[in-house]
Amino acid sequence: MEQREFEVAIVGGGLAGAALAITLARTGVEVAVLEKERVFKDRVRGEFLAPWAVPDLRRLQLLNTLRSAGAIDLPALAGRSLKPRTVATPGGDVSLSYSHTAVQEALLSEAHAAGVAVIRGAQVTAVEGSPGGPSTVVTRDPSQAVCARLIVGADGRNSLVRKTLGHAETVRRSDRVLAGVRLGNLPGDAAFGYFVVREDLGGLASIFPQAEGMGRAYIFMSGRDQVAYRGAGGFQNFVESLVRLGIPPEAVAGVTQAGPLAAFVADDSWVERPAAPGLALIGDAAGISDPTWGQGMALAFHDARVLSDWLLSEPNWDVALDRYAEARDRYFQTIITAESWLTELQLTPGEDATARRNQVMAAWRADPRRAQGLDLNGFGPALDTSEAARRRIFAEGGEATVEALVGAVRGRNFEAIRSTFTPTARMRALLPRGPRELHGAEEIGRAFEGWFGDATEFEPINTNVDLVADRVRVSWKIRLRWADEPFSRIIEQQGYAKVVDGQIGTIDLLCSGFRPEVVREGVTEKSAA
Secondary structure: OOOEEEEEEEEOOOHHHHHHHHHHHOOOOOEEEEEOOOOOOOOOOOOEEOHHHHHHHHHOOOHHHHHHOOOEEEOEEEOOOOOEEEOEOOOOOEEEEOOHHHHHHHHHHHHHHOOOEEEEOOOEEEEEEOOOOOEEEEEOOHHHOEEEEEEEEOOOOOOHHHHHHOOOEEEEOOOEEEEEEEEEOOOOOOOEEEEEEEOOOOEEEEEEEOHHHOEEEEEEEEOOOHHHHOOOOHHHHHHHHHHHOOOOHHHOOOOEEOOOOEEEEOOEEEEOOOEEOOEEEOHHHOEEOOHHHOOHHHHHHHHHHHHHHHHHHOOOHHHHHHHHHHHHHHHHHHHHHHHHHHHHHHOOOOHHHHHHHHHHHHHHHHOOHHHHOOOHHHHHHHOOOOHHHHHHHOOOOOHHHHHHHHHHHHOOOHHHHHHOEEEEEEEEEEEOOEEEEEEHHHHHHHHHHHHHOOOOEEEEEEEEEEEEOOEEEEEEEEEEEOOOOOOOEEEEEEEEEEEEOOEEEEEEEEEOOEEEOOOOOOOOOEOOO
16 A cells, blocks of 8 residues: 655654644644554553643643643642642643543544544554655554654654664663552542652652542652552552651542552653654653653643744754754753752752751741742743752852851841851951951851840841852841830841851951931931941
8 A cells, every 4th residue: 555645744642742743733734643552541641730831732722622631720739748839830820630541532633633644553663764854654554654754753761763763862760669540539629739758758649639539649669669559459558658658648538549550660761862854752752751750741742842833933844853852952951950959859868868958948948039949840941950050959059058147147146156157267347337357256256246136126127148159148137126216227238258168267248337217317327346
């Protein structure tokens, strides 16, 4: 039988492949999708869409398709405190939760309606052709083989098209086992799910509610055997693991197993430059990020959006594929770098790791903006994963020490202030009465005590800590009042500190003086000497 010819042939009719096919076909591109499954069956896979990818769905004009297939908003997740916390982008988009199989069927139906040749039951055995020329997708049934200008691999983690591309594959081994199952009879409020991290156990548990009392649950456990979740007792072991990891017992009371339970090692893998003339990879075929952090579905739709944008805007498809490969490498590395930071911070056991977490959390409480640097669900590829960003997030480069100084100032804990300085520390202060130089932790501590110790009212208004190259910039503004004055004063101080082995060695401090909050005739400056 003569082969059918298309401009694009997509191997794999999952979420990424179908989304790409629909978008191209709507503009008149001739597209074929070859999907091996005649009917999609439930298996353990992603059913949570991070909110950063919702704008991609909107641009692909597929958001309503997902909603019509049962996708629901999931605006909040409860962590270890069990208090629901909003999961959203700065623009207000929230997570989606859905049945993977229902969305797959809806997207392939949409593809068919858009004019895509959807070939179900296609067992692809090879991709043949010369680089840059038309290629043939070979199938076991010759009548299903197609020829196309561009072959896109959307065929998952064991991608045949990835093997055809021939680019080196990177595999990062995990020490965690992922187990998952679809739940029925799920109690509780479908407006929020659970994502509970247990640093002390090196694991986490999550539940993402779906429509009509269904839901998907996952556990990630270090050092757990996959066999524990197989056989007759597997589901009971799974539910008990959910509770052990922090899911409230009432949240899983009476749940039923509504699909296959599977467990496997949570490895991730990827190829650099996932495209070449005539070939491209999207979704899991291009790269699988650590499933612990649930970014796979977002990456799938983002890939489809980015690749379709380039193919539809750049007449030279070789150039378009090159630009896609560059972009994919960049944003995928951002995602996996942020995931590795989350793993390092939240899933590393041991006393040293616990001490570090406590230090980082203290810095985040002092400056909540630091935590935004690891808001993977909200920002995704827009995160800054530079070394400077890492130092800020992890309160490295002396920031944690200066955060401790800020906390001590806020609490007027003068012994704690002294402890943040080295015994030979130097402080150069520019005060309203002129410059002053102090030496040693004891003398510096006495200066702070002289400024703030006898105020009857003391209210920190705002504080800030950030990096300026190898110095830590710190500032605080304080409202305070003394018993012999009927009005309040404001003081602002700003300094640049150098931290040596966890203590401040030098600090240059600029002081505004104690300014009357309301200017009054006859009121004089209070000494800050």
